[in-house]
Amino acid sequence: MTVPVYSVADRFASWERLVRRMEPGWDGDDFYPISAYGNDLDSREALGLVMRALPEEAVEGPPGQLLARLDARFRAASLPDPERSLRPWVRPMTERPESELGEWWGRKPLRIPWAD
Secondary structure (H helix, E strand, O other): OOOOOOOHHHHHHHHHHHHHHHOOOOOOOOOOOHHHHHHHHHHHHHHHHHHHHOOHHHHHOHHHHHHHHHHHHHHHOEEEOOOOOOOOOOOOOOOOOHHHOOHHHHEEEOOOOOOO
16 A cells, blocks of 8 residues: 555645754755745645644644644744745645635745755
C-alpha cells in the first residue's frame, strides 16, 4: 500500500519545513523556489480544513497542539503584509475571496527562504 502524496502527515511536514526555513539560524542549502512557498501555504490551508473536520478531542489534542505551535512559530518568523506584496508570485491554488483565506496568506517572511 502506498501513502497518499498529500496525506495529512505530509501537509504537517511541509508546514514544519517552511517554518524552519523562515526561522533565524536556518542554514540549509537546498533549492527552495518561491513557488514552493505557495505550495507550503496551500498545505497549511488544507490542514485548516482537516482540523475543522476532526472531532474536538483531536483538535484540542496532539494534532491541534502541534498545529498551534507551528502557527505560532510562523507568526514569529513573519510579519503582516497588508499590501499583499508577494501576491504576484504566491497565490492560493483555489480561487477564494481574500477574506476566506487563512492568515498565513497575509504575512511575509522576515527571512526570505528562497533568497539564499
